[in-house]
Amino acid sequence: MKPSLPSALVLPEKQEGLGPDDTSTTLLHARILRDKVFLRRLYGEYYTSFREGLDLPEAATIVELGSGGGFIKDVIPNAITSDILPLPDVDQCFGAETMPFEDASVDRFCMINTMHHIPDIEAMFRECVRCLKPGGTVVAIEPANTLLSRFIFRHFHHEPFDTAADWTLPPGTPLSASNQALPWIVFARDRARYEAAFPELKLQTLRLHTPLRYLVSGGFTARQMLPGWMYPTMRVVDDVLLKPLHGLMAFSMTITLTRQAD
Helix, strand or coil: CCCCCCHHEEHHHCCCCCCCCCHHHHHHHHHHHHHHHHHHHHHCCCCCCCCCCCCCCCCCCCEEEECCCCCCCHHHCCEEEECCCCCCCCCCEEECCCCCCCCCHHHHHHHHECHCCEEHHHHHHHHHHHEEEEEEEEEEECCCHHHHHHHHHHHCCCCCCCCCCCCCCCCCCCCCCCCCCHHHHHHHHCCHHHHHHHHCCEEEEEEEEECCHHHHCCCCCEECHHHCCHHHHHHHHHHHCHHHHHHHHCCEEEEEEEECCC
16 A cells, blocks of 8 residues: 555645546646645746747747647647647647647647656657658657656556556546556667657657756645745756765656657
């Protein structure tokens, strides 16, 4: 049995036990994301990273997959938001395995903790190859597999973290079916299989980062552990002081894929 967080650390709303596929849960996440300083500033950094390397971000076609209750438009106003759930503030509703975009029409797909919820990840890669312009990119921020992250995910998180699994997910509804280790499985454990199957979508970088800031934020289920004014200090701790230990402590990783020319 997994140990649970003390009730004093759990947000009152989360103690009510809303299901992950309930749209009310996503709307609650939107409020939590806005209200918690650490979480809001961390997501702001993630959104800023999604526009890096684009020569003309105002004209580029940027699509966020699995937008949920996020606020990418505050940072990238022209981003197209999407989700598998019909949400009031999301531009389009579709699954990543079948996307409504023309061939070679998208400059960048981006996502935060979305890839590990996609039931047929190979179908998603095929769609990215089809929709991306040559030189277009996929930038995904997903759970890392390190000593610290494995301990947290396996003992204090409701989603599975199964490093021995295959690329498919167990049956379930859109968000309850997941494996947080799936991106690591595809791009680290099975990298040779990925590269053989999708040479058109080259793995450019896999960067480990953020050992403590997400944990300190409490995520979407627990209370923030430090006052908001300490965020800049914790950013220095994460990005500078703990950088030599990212291989052991990183909580997240950024995956960058590039669409090769035909």
